[in-house]
Amino acid sequence: MSRSLAAPSLALALVVLSGCKGDPNTPEYWEKKLGDARKTAVKVQVVEALRDSGKLQEGFLPMLHARLAAEKRPEVKAALARVLGDLKHPSSLEPLQAALDPSASEMDVHLMNKELAAALGKLGNPKAAPTLAGLLRSRDNYTRMEAIQALGALRAPEAVEPLIQLTLDENAEPLLNKKAIEALGRIGDARAVPALVRMLTKERRGISFYVESSLALYQVGTPAAEALLAALEGRDAELAQWAKQNGVHPASYAMKSAQILGDLREKRAEAALLKQLTFANEDARIQALVRMQAAEALGRMRATAAVRPLSALVSEEDPTVRGSYVRALVLLGGREALPALEKAASKGDWYAREVAMRGLAMLGDAREQPLFTKWAEAEPARTTTECNEYGGEGCEDPAALGKSRAESLQRYGQLLEAAQSCGAEGGCWAQKLADKNARLVERAALELGRGGAAQHAVALAGRLSEKDLETRFTLIQALDWLVDSKEGAVKAREALPKIQAQLTDEKGNNHFVKVNEDLRRLAIRLERP
Template sequence: MLRFRATLSLALALALLSGCKSDPNTPEYWEKKLSDAKRGDAKIQVVEALRTSGNLKESFLPMLHQQLTTQKRPEVKAALARAVGDLKSPSSLQPLQAALDPEATDTDTALANKELVAALGKLGDPKAAPALTGMLKAKDSYTRIEAIQALGLLRAPEAVEPLLKLASNEATEPFLHKKAIEALGRIGDARAVPLLMQMLTKERQGISFYVESSYALYQVGAPAAEAVIAAMENRDAALAKWAQDNGVNPASYAMKGAQILGDLRDPRGEAVLIKQLGFTNADPRIQALVRMQAAEALGRMRSQAAVRPISALLTEEDPTVRSSYVRALVLLGSHDAVPALQKAAEKGDWYAREVAMRGVALLSEAQEQPLFTKWAQAEPAVTAKECQDSGGDGCENPDALGMKRAEVILRYAKVPEAVKTCGVDDGCWSRKLADKEASVVERAALKLGRSRNPQHAAALAERLSEKDLDARFALIQSLDWLVSDSKEAAVKAREALPKIQSQLADEKGNSTFIKVNEDLRRLAFRLERA
């Protein structure tokens, strides 16, 4: 009996010790450490130690909420806000809101506000929107930025009007303008469309808002397409007057609107885009840019009505302009464009011809393979004459240059070779996604993207980090088509979303991928909302 009592006493003692103030698994332990720390920096060290200790859990929240109320130093409140935000509990809404000081003017309190706002955003609770909206008027820009981003993540409709006011205020810093535009896009409310249409062409202090505005309009979706079409057809009198008053070139909306319609692939835009293929302007550069954007948009939309009018534009011998038309025809995927491409492949300088040859390859059937042998055999003589007539890079040794170009042409012959091998076998084309030849990968991706078969979504998603830009673009576009065509494909592709987001983060600021990753970013958004 005595032994039993001794054992019981020991067990009780151990139980008491496990919950005492010396146990870092308890909130009491950290509360005492905070109380013992006399200086602000020491208290901050305690909170940061708690955050990294692995002991922080929801049962600590009452203590942390109480500390938010009682701690006077704003820098300590900032640290506590970070800890509370880590737990993302709805119960933290009121304590975080109560700790805000909207009238703050000193740096330390402004920093506390910023961290409190960030913590509120992490909660993901729409009830935080009123407090966050109030912080849009904070004197500190960093706090306002944090509030803007949080409201965007919450997709808070009550924030639309305040954000519109902020984004249209000429006294607002351009960076805040950009953040407000991004938040409006994230919220996706049609009320933002008129302002976003203005910001497409707006510049302040030499800073453009086109990237942010075009993406925001893409996020809004169908109402944005309606506004873009109205602008391109000159039916938006208010926007036309604004553009005139602000010195905006009327062609800007024809050019930039086409890009947005191509992203949205709204079929209502097909007619206006086909009309833009015949756009004329006194400045040939503007004329070409509008036509190029219209062609590429029609390619993304898979508009078969555009095959013939775009093919007719291949007489253009500027390589950059012709390249846009070729890309559009490749996206459209019609073999009917091959005769015009073949004709273009024999006119112009090397760069113009090579672009057309590439188009033939990407739309070829097996019977087109001999064309590339013919072109390769003729290229040394064609290059020699080109060097004699106009010179250029590499013309100091025209024979070597001609042979080098012939090798490029023969590489394109691998595409019709793959067509001969795979035919209509999608399984074969799926394996070709790993081919060493980028043009074969591009052809395979587009073939699978047009298949409407959701089973290919995973294979396309797996290859989105392809380094060749044309191949990566084809992979992104093809997966985007599949996701649009099939809910099942969207479900399968959504499994790759974390990997896509990680890729976008890793490649952010990389100038090589900046343009093609705008398409990847839109795909990621489509998958988020799927």
């Protein structure tokens, strides 16, 4: 606590406790303080002082329960609820439930109900679920939100149906819909799957529910995979009809289902995803998006059958689209794609060529070093030609830009040298995780993840706070592969508290929001028994 805050807090404590006689370690002391207080604000101050005193223990519960039952003022009841929530004792269940006033319309009572719901959630007692489910009908959205979060934390199966109704409620605030979706994910009940699948493509007031719905389906697991596979293959007639009625593009479920099936590494989807690599649509953007999502999923799944069709796609001129195919090949590993990558590295603008070159550096070894030497020597002249033809960022000084690009190609040589020296030796690659070259760390993570040796889970987990987004993504993916084994999961689970703390610290940081969706999924895997 800062000095500026400490002084007022100390002054308040002295005001509240001044003139007290007796032992503050006893409930009788605090009971008298509450009894002597006449004003609501003073009563609340007494309760908060008790909460901050460090004196709270189980022996205070009878007094607190009695005060909660006798107290008439909602603000004081709310303060008492916070104290009981801190104690988390099973005996507080009935007193907290009895203090609720769900039919109230006054703001101070709504705030009281909110605190009571939060306290019930902290108890962790499944017997609170029916009462909390009843609060989903509250007139106050904040009370409903606390009830939703508590039901999710309790993983209450009896809350599934009302939470589904709230998820689909068009008249509810979008934030409530999102919270209901999150709670259904935590509960993990298969009954929620149809609603969650629909919410993947739902938008209301310009707000998308995809992030929450996709995570919830991932949490549900196998039952969700069944539904997503049916959506991907176009076998869900009811969903197709609903999509048509709601103006959802037919390709939307091809894209979104592929993403989640890849997250789940659902092997049954492999044939359908391979087929999606040849998806055709009159809109080139939609065609590319469907193919890109399929490629990403196949890469995550380590579907080796995808190497050949993906190699045929890396000639794509658009750097972003080409990058997705190259990324998938890099995840798959092996040298089979190198000829196609070498060919693509000579076509297109710098951004398209560099994507292919980078892929080759992630998969090759010293045998590819002459290629990078040649490309680096030719790059200044090629950059000058491109600048003269097209212009672009940095082209005010083509010579400097060409030199910078040549140097970046030369740095890829470190990856090839490491591949030559380390080969398949995991210990060697683990040492490379400490390197300052983000691309070398990325390659080391891939080698360790594909290698499958559980003992390297700790080293990978130690680098998950990496600031470079692509490197962090790769580290997460590599560790996720190792968690497939029991030994790998045990070792990686040691890092779970650190991962959870990182997710909390980086919450709201837009720089990490997308990559941390993958980190959150990894944390969910590690939380499972």
